[in-house]
Amino acid sequence: MHTTAGPARQVLIFDADDTLWENNVLFERVIDDYLDWIDHPTLDRTEIRAILDDIEAANAVTHGYGSKMFLHSLGQTLERLRARPVTEAESRHIEQLAVALLENRVELVPGVAETLTALGARHDLMLLTKGDTEEQQRKIDASALAHHFGSVHIVPEKGVDAYLDLTRAYDLVPESTWMIGNSPKSDILPARGAGLGAVFIPNAHTWVLEQTDLDPQDNRVLHLKAFPELLNHF
Structure with missing residues (x-):
């Protein structure tokens, strides 16, 4: 060394x-709450997380990084799982889950x-x-x-x-x-x-x-x- x-x-x-400062742990907490909320009838948490990771990887190339891209990815994941557009109520719920990110809280x-x-x-x-x-x-x-x-x-x-x-x-x-x-x-x-x-x-x-x-x-x-x-x- x-x-x-x-x-x-x-x-x-x-x-x-x-x-x-801690950053990704905030995203992980949101993802945990998101997975609890989705409660998919056939896919488990690991399978849903894999879908989200793939969507985030693609979005990072075209949309960059940060909470805006992350929220967009959560919405796209829900659209794929539900096979329909996200409703206004669902979009509001996703934003509420991610309030700590949107407020840019910092923990050194x-x-x-x-x-x-x-x-x-x-x-x-x-x-x-x-x-x-x-x-x-x-x-x-x-x-x-x-x-x-x-x-x-x-x-x-x-x-x-x-x-x-x-x-x-x-x-x-x-x-x-x-x-x-x-x-x-x-x-x-x-x-x-x-x-x-x-x-x-x-x-x-x-x-x-x-x-x-x-x-x-x-x-x-x-x-x-x-x-x-x-x-x-x-």
Whole structure:
């Protein structure tokens, strides 16, 4: 496992959802309530969830990420299950199930604020998150964490190009720049593809569509168990 050493300042780029604050667990709670409400006569919860996952995966390509896409996917799933359009009453019920998402409530991951304060005293911090711009900005504002970061970036997708663009725009040195996040798909692999180091901090509620395998032999990927452990390495 690679650990950093020495006093030199580094650039640390942070993911937001499910790294700085809990996010997908809110969606999972809505899905649980949604599955209770549907109570399908022939399909079980696992089968219905598989349908929803497929619909979300397709919608993410054309509609992006966030609660709007999620609500749209819930409605489409219901339409497929019922073989008819969603009624106005059903649409209202789905929105009521998802009220916590629509209000952009933020619950920080334990130790985040204190850890960012300490890291910011010795390194340069940036924030890189993907999703709907207005929705992500509301969550950033609600988190009260923006002051920790020298710059904040909201992008529609976090592929290799997003990291290369950031590297070029800020003249970042890949060897001393690290991406920190919970998503193998959006945080770790594309950052490594752009030549940056990466820190993987898993979240038990990470969205299934963000999961993929990591190379256990890649010594430029640091695996941690909890956010405050960053202080032992940076």
